[in-house]
Amino acid sequence: MAKKTKHKINMSTRVRVAAAARPRDAGRFIDLPPGVCRDRAQAFNRRISPEFTAATEEDQAVITIYDEIGYWGVTASDVRAKLDDVTAGKILVRLNSPGGDAFDGIAIYNDLLAHPADVEVEITGLAASAASIIAMAGDTVKIAETAFVMIHNAWGIVLGNKGDMSDFAEVLAAIDGAIGKTYAHRTGIDLAEIAAMMDSETWLAGEDAIKQGFADQLLADADDAPKAIFDLSAFNNVPAKIKRRVENALRDAGYSKSQAKSAASDGFQHLPGREAPETEPSRLDAGGTVKAFENLRDQLRAKLTR
16 A cells, blocks of 8 residues: 655645735745645744734734744734734735744735735844745835845655655755745746755845845834844854844843853753743754654554554
């Protein structure tokens, strides 16, 4: 009997396309390959002062996403529930997020495209990974001078033999291609160049993001930086400016200089008083990876012996 391989992906999703898509957005929806499933593993499990709100200000709806994208933060269902209540002609999305589950990120992107209101995105701190996909849904994208956009390739886990691994590599490549087309459509950059940027985990500060086409203009009156900060140690090329920002925020939160410096580079898991609750699995560092696979092994054994 053929075994069905189960893929778990951090940067992937099946999409929901609403019928009322704006005509100018035809063809912009992201359609990814079948055969993938949502991964509930938390990629950015340490954050301070997250925020998710929706309100009406004057003649526009304002949705603030200062958190991880996905099950452990803001889900597509959360955003969709807010969008269903929007009757204003404009939606303002304020973003400060390290990304997370692209099942949710791409679904949010598609739902914003499908909404009849004009969409403006303000990147106030960070639009990384899946959050950068959400940003691409803006008819207008504004970015703070000190904010960043980050794009990279899909991450994932697969269980199986070498054939399963090979198949999964093809799935990841297809996902990267679909997401890359979205960046290319928004920026006008050649798809091959976008692919190289994703391969390199590219971080773009405000002015650079505008020059490359990921944003349209600098955000005026961006003096109040978002309070939410994130453990970004899972990424490879975090700019020194962002590490210093995280370090300073941790110092303001009462941690020592050495504690803040270590946490900004190596992760929040060693901060005093920041131990992860039992319901919040630790980031997959060297020890966490072993424990995660031991837990997964035990779960599979339990299922097989039922």
